[in-house]
Amino acid sequence: MYDVAVIGSGAAGGAVAYLLADAGLKTALVEKGPWMKRGDFSKDEIAYCRRDIVTPNLFEEYHVIEELSEGRWVQRPTYETGWSFWNGNIVGGSSNLMSGMFHRMHPDDFRLLERYGPIEGANIVDWPISYEELEPYYDRVEELVGISGTFREHPLEPPRKRKKFPQPATRENRITELFDISCRRRGLTPLVTPRAILSERRGGRNGCYYSNFCGSYGCSSGAKGSSREAFIEPALKTGNLTLIDNTFVKRLVTSSKRSVGYADAVDSRSGREVKIRAKLFVVAAQAHESVRLLFNSANSHYPDGLANSSGELGKNLIFSAGGWGEADLDRKSLSKEMFDAMMEPGLFVNRSILDWYRLKEGGRSLKGALVEFMFGHQNFIRRAAMSKYSKDGKLLWGEELEKVLRYRFTQSKRIRFEVFNDWLPTDECRITIDPTRKDRFGMPVGKLRVNSHPYDLKLARKVAQKAEAVLKEMGARNIVTSVSSTPPQNLIAGGCRFGDDPSKSVLNRHCQSHDIPNLFVADASFMPTGGSVPYTWTIYANALRVAEYIKKEFSCISARS
Amino acid sequence: MLTLSTVHVHCTIKGYSTVMNRREFIGTAASLAAFGSSVSLSAERLESEKHESALDVIFSVQRHFFPKGLATMPDADTFNAARYTKEALEHKSFDPDIRAILFEGAKRLQGMAGESISKLTYKKRERLLRKFEEDRFGSYWLSQVMNLTLEALLSDPIYGGNVDETGWRSFGLKPGLPRPKKRYCGV
DSSP states (O other): OEEEEEEOOSHHHHHHHHHHHHTTOOEEEEOSSOOOOGGGOOOOHIIIIISOSSSOOTTTSOOEEEEEETTEEEEEEHHHHOOOOOOOOSTTGGGGGOOOBOOOOOGGGGGHHHHHOOOTTOOOOOOSSOHHHHHHHHHHHIIIIIOBOOOOOOTTSOOOSOSSOSBOOOOBOTHHHHHHHHHHHTTOOEEEOOBSBOSSOBTTBOOOOOOSOOTTSOOSSSOBOOHIIIIIHHHHTTTOEEEEOSEEEEEEEEEETTEEEEEEEEETTTOOEEEEEEEEEEEOSOHHHHHHHHHHTOOSSOTTOTTOTTSOTTOSOEESEEEEEEEEEETTTSOHHHHHHHTSSSOBOOEEEOTTSEEEETTEEEEOEEEEEEEOOOOHHHHHHHTOBOTTSOBOOHHHHHHHHHIIIIIEEEEEEEEEEOOOOOTTSEEEEEEEEEOTTSOEEEEEEOOOOHHHHHHHHHHHHHHHHHHHHHTOEEEEEEOOSOOOTTSEEOSSOBOSOTTTOSBOTTSBBSSOTTEEEOSGGGOSSOTTSOSHHHHHHHHHHHHHHHHHHHHHHHHHO | OOOHHHHHIIIIITTOOSSOOHHHHHHHOGGGGGGOOTTTOOGGGGGSHHHHHHHHHHHHHHHHHSOTTOSSSOOTTTTTHHHHHHHHHHSTTSOHHHHHHHHHHHHHHHHHHOSOGGGSOHHHHHHHHHHHHTSHHHHHHHHHHHHHHHHHHHSOGGGSOSGGGHHHHHTTOOOOSSOOSSGGGGO
């Protein structure tokens, strides 16, 4: 029997497993997918971006997505649309494939209701913990993951103990000179985006080698601060961690009303059934899959799903999103010198704008958004396929296609912005299970009803217009902007809200089930609101906070279970 | 996790969107019954006569998309679009619904042409494809054939296309390193 079984090896699972194994607890880390190591990764666009190689085949494992279409809810299994909600089912999870643009949540984000007031139709609640309680863990993540960056003072930058990041910023494309000038002309403060990417060698991890293909790909130098590189590999060296890959946990089985006894699992290659016994369980399978596991673990004590005495399980699903825009920078936009420098492959843009994180409207403060700037993804096939239509929607081929591709590949680069504002929690964005549809393991699949609050779209449009103005100032052309209620399937949170009131939350402030003391949920599902930044730094930080609590209370919890 | 840009990669480039439902095409294509369930369509059956003729139609369209004599880009035979396409369709990771649609579309296009597409003059073939594009199914089919052909042009040569890196070289593209040693990560 293990002391602790952690289910899911992504950002949260890896961080929890690291800290507990380091503390001497015999820890099992269970991952549905295979263990791909640093040397296994390549920049293979076909495998990583165009086929389901590091995610399950949708005809075998899928979700049902419920969207509002012309006033009615329409359900579609993802094998019908190809819109996969899997995100890197390998050891280390989707953190292997992230771009590593890291931001802390702002202190306001922990007090959204108190600070900005209610919004009709949105289930906003304040977090049971404050920024100050999470700050030491944000700081610890900087050190353990190895965050690179250049700190610049900004009135909306969350307070931090130390001004310097552990590593200097990664190298930047010279287009940042134009970006910075353009921002200043518009009275904005350009900030260097902290990255979970080492700029210099550290321990067994090499610095970034600027491959030009970062997001969507595994890192071959170890520079990217994935859960696998930053936490799992070091945890294995303690001798206290057992990594159980290719193993899918179907349900958690309770030994009493107040204790989980074992995980009912299956070898995803051979189909062999296995039981994983532990004194304490930490679920970290990514928000929607963690919720699904708890629903699928319903029993006579908990007929509506494990840890669901509140009835809140699966509710208030949120995403990290807002909108995006892209434009061309080309010879017409830039001096020859700047154009040549821009076309140099590999170097980063690393810029963000925080100035719009708090907005004023009619004399009152509104919660705003972070905007991240980057080059459009460098994938060759993707870029070509995005260029295959004429302005009037005809497919291009032959000479016309050649002309467009020549422009795309040799005469221009796409500059892109992404708006991150709150995805307000509502009754119409949630996870349940579909008892009529089952995956290849015979388990009901997760059903996601996805919709955004109209306020989110309004705010995103407002901020996107401001971001567009920066691109115009840079001289960029052919600006395209998109703001919609279509969520990003990889930046997902909520469904297991934490809170101090057991009747209104699934987890307590330590991300421990109100109902079952030896059950914790450590991934982003705990988040009642998500802030206006990508989640990953917060997931890492909170997972360390949860693990610290488990470490301190383990003897007590395990004795009672 | 990933950023929105990677979401964009996955949602738009595979030809997927929340609006597009491939089963709508399959549901209306009664003749797909000839292929059995799209899910169970097996790679071995690509060898059958029916699929060989469908593949020939797809190859002819690829040659039309990438003809000989372009200033920069290689023609479809030079970067071996046919080999790439056949082997991609045979791999288990290829979406079975899209595979079924590709075969159905080839059959419909052949039916519209009335004679071998490869034997049509360039002008006649151009008119045929533009006519086919006017139909929603035809437009989607052409888009999928183009996606496959662009994959053949710009993927790592390990997959059988982009012979001698002609696709990359024609645009001065430098591939990311390390390059794959096995197709589909060895899966």
